[in-house]
Amino acid sequence: MSGQSGVSIEDVRRVAELANLELTPEEEPRMQRDLNAILDYIAQLNELDTSAVPPMAQVGEVLKEGIVHAHGETLRADVVRPSLDRAEVMAAAPETDGRFFKVPKVIER
Amino acid sequence: MTEESLASLTIDQVRNAVAAGQTTATALAEMHYDRIATADKEINSYLALSRERALAQAARIDTMAQRGEELPPLAGVPVGIKDVLVMRGAPATASSLILKGYRPPYDATSVERLEAAGAVLLGKLNCDEFAMGSSNENSAYGPVRNPRAPERVPGGSSGGSAAAVAAGLAVATLGTDTGGSIRQPAAFCGVVGMLPTYGRVSRYGLIAFASSLDRVGPFTKSVRDAAILLEVLAGRDAMDATSSDVQPDGYVEALKQPVEGLRIGVPEEYFGEGLDSEIRATIEKVLEDLKAAGCEIKKVSLPHTKYAVPTYYVIATAEASSNLSRFDGVRFGLRDAEARSLAEMYRKTRDAGFGAEVKRRILLGTYALSAGYYDAYYKKAQQVRTLLTRDFLTAFHGVDVLIAPVTPTPAFKLGEKTDDPVKMYLEDIYSVAASLAGICGISVPCGETREGLPIGVQVLGRHFDEATMLRVAGTVEAAQARS
Numbered sequence: 001m002s003g004q005s006g007v008s009i010e011d012v013r014r015v016a017e018l019a020n021l022e023l024t025p026e027e028e029p030r031m032q033r034d035l036n037a038i039l040d041y042i043a044q045l046n047e048l049d050t051s052a053v054p055p056m057a058q059v060g061e062v063l064k065e066g067i068v069h070a071h072g073e074t075l076r077a078d079v080v081r082p083s084l085d086r087a088e089v090m091a092a093a094p095e096t097d098g099r100f101f102k103v104p105k106v107i108e109r
Numbered sequence: 110m111t112e113e114s115l116a117s118l119t120i121d122q123v124r125n126a127v128a129a130g131q132t133t134a135t136a137l138a139e140m141h142y143d144r145i146a147t148a149d150k151e152i153n154s155y156l157a158l159s160r161e162r163a164l165a166q167a168a169r170i171d172t173m174a175q176r177g178e179e180l181p182p183l184a185g186v187p188v189g190i191k192d193v194l195v196m197r198g199a200p201a202t203a204s205s206l207i208l209k210g211y212r213p214p215y216d217a218t219s220v221e222r223l224e225a226a227g228a229v230l231l232g233k234l235n236c237d238e239f240a241m242g243s244s245n246e247n248s249a250y251g252p253v254r255n256p257r258a259p260e261r262v263p264g265g266s267s268g269g270s271a272a273a274v275a276a277g278l279a280v281a282t283l284g285t286d287t288g289g290s291i292r293q294p295a296a297f298c299g300v301v302g303m304l305p306t307y308g309r310v311s312r313y314g315l316i317a318f319a320s321s322l323d324r325v326g327p328f329t330k331s332v333r334d335a336a337i338l339l340e341v342l343a344g345r346d347a348m349d350a351t352s353s354d355v356q357p358d359g360y361v362e363a364l365k366q367p368v369e370g371l372r373i374g375v376p377e378e379y380f381g382e383g384l385d386s387e388i389r390a391t392i393e394k395v396l397e398d399l400k401a402a403g404c405e406i407k408k409v410s411l412p413h414t415k416y417a418v419p420t421y422y423v424i425a426t427a428e429a430s431s432n433l434s435r436f437d438g439v440r441f442g443l444r445d446a447e448a449r450s451l452a453e454m455y456r457k458t459r460d461a462g463f464g465a466e467v468k469r470r471i472l473l474g475t476y477a478l479s480a481g482y483y484d485a486y487y488k489k490a491q492q493v494r495t496l497l498t499r500d501f502l503t504a505f506h507g508v509d510v511l512i513a514p515v516t517p518t519p520a521f522k523l524g525e526k527t528d529d530p531v532k533m534y535l536e537d538i539y540s541v542a543a544s545l546a547g548i549c550g551i552s553v554p555c556g557e558t559r560e561g562l563p564i565g566v567q568v569l570g571r572h573f574d575e576a577t578m579l580r581v582a583g584t585v586e587a588a589q590a591r592s
Contacts, residue, residue, distance in 0.1 A: 055491030059547030
């Protein structure tokens with residue numbers, strides 16, 4: 001983390017592409033400035049030696065047994081049941097033929 | 110009952126008045142809508158009203174009352190819903206342009222439970238876009254103003270939920286809290302705001318920001334009302350695999366138990382440099398009140414506290430970058446109609462639909478998860494999250510609850526912090542550690558500054574021990590009423 005601070009405009013463009021965002025030329029330098037400020041601030045995590053600390057993704061992982069169940073036990077029964085009504089879901093879509101979502105052409109011939 | 114008296118109206122008062130025939134649920138709903146039509150022009154807390162649904166529910170409650178049937182716990186209680194929770198058929202924008210016009214076909218579990226308990230759903234409340242912010246200035250539909258000081262922010266992200274309760278535009282509201290978004294606006298607006306333990310209340314129907322941190326909780330005018338709402342909201346939901354099957358307690362009943370003998374921890378890291386002197390003095394008074402009520406006050410240490418904000422901003426943005434990828438112009442909301450390819454449509458839709466703070470967080474999260482940086486940022490933050498959680502688990506060996514400030518300062522002015530994201534993020538300094546650890550918390554009004562701005566105090570409790578937390582919060586509130 002330390003020593004690599006200094007996100008370039010190219011980095012901002014690369015990350016924006018990964019995130020499917022198209023930044024305007026005005027937005028790019030501002031995002032670069034903000035990302036660098038935030039990453040500099042985050043760099044203080046390096047003060048801590050965490051080599052022997054397990055990562056925590058969910059609250060339940062760190063609680064003792066019996067408080068929150070482990071994976072799987074809280075899943076609902078796998079039975080067929082009605083889902084959302086297709087017509088209602090499709091009514092919210094920008095473009096649909098009633099059965100499918102329609103999008104611009106994906107593969108050019 | 111006059112329109113002015115709405116500001117102090119509580120759940121029990123509504124239920125009793127409706128049951129006794131002194132008023133009707135319909136009249137109460139109409140009074141709230143009248144007040145919204147005038148007072149909310151300046152405050153801007155509501156984004157949409159669900160009048161038809163509210164009045165249909167009010168009519169059902171009135172029929173029950175006329176027949177002398179036993180009324181459910183929230184009978185006729187007008188409530189508002191933060192616009193990141195979905196209500197069937199009502200606009201759900203998350204305060205973003207990208208969801209403009211979207212009307213979801215289902216109810217969030219929390220919304221469904223409120224209505225099943227008799228609540229009258231008035232409408233959807235303004236917030237920061239996708240719940241990202243600490244001032245409600247990141248809404249695509251305009252900022253919310255603090256009813257106690259209109260030139261100041263109501264806090265965020267649940268600014269509309271806090272302001273609506275403070276201004277008497279709802280008896281109670283639902284908000285969500287990912288890093289402080291219930292507790293901080295509650296403190297800024299002078300109302301009660303509760304963060305239930307992670308897993309206590311279902312997240313089904315909550316438009317996700319950071320799934321391992323997001324929680325749903327109530328804003329109310331009293332601790333008792335918060336307990337009543339938690340009893341309705343708490344419990345396992347098959348639609349949310351992270352909701353817990355730990356049996357909820359009788360929270361209202363718990364409020365009757367005295368707090369004598371409880372051990373109150375005061376974490377030294379929460380009272381250091383940067384804390385406003387008036388807030389410090391007010392919380393010291395709270396500690397004296399608790400001591401007078403028979404509690405034992407003990408100093409504790411949560412040594413990793415200073416790392417909570419940077420840890421939070423890695424984990425929350427990483428999860429957000431993944432969650433917000435679903436807004437792509439395909440299934441709901443905005444679409445750029447000019448785009449000629451699918452990839453162009455995604456990018457142009459997202460660029461037009463997301464505001465600056467949302468883009469900033471998506472970029473930061475994407476960066477933290479990208480090849481070569483994952484271990485340095487995301488994994489590191491997850492490891493520090495373990496340390497922060499262990500801090501609390503260790504402290505709770507020696508004490509029953511913790512007392513801390515909610516915010517370093519009282520409500521700030523609109524525009525004061527919008528130029529500097531790190532400065533805005535530091536607003537969360539006393540709230541994010543509890544979010545990362547998953548423990549419960551509540552913000553209770555405990556005084557005012559000389560200028561008359563509300564001050565809140567935070568009571569933090571063990572995982573799934575909302576009952577003890579509420580007892581202490583109730584004692585803090587009762588001491589206020591006496592002084």
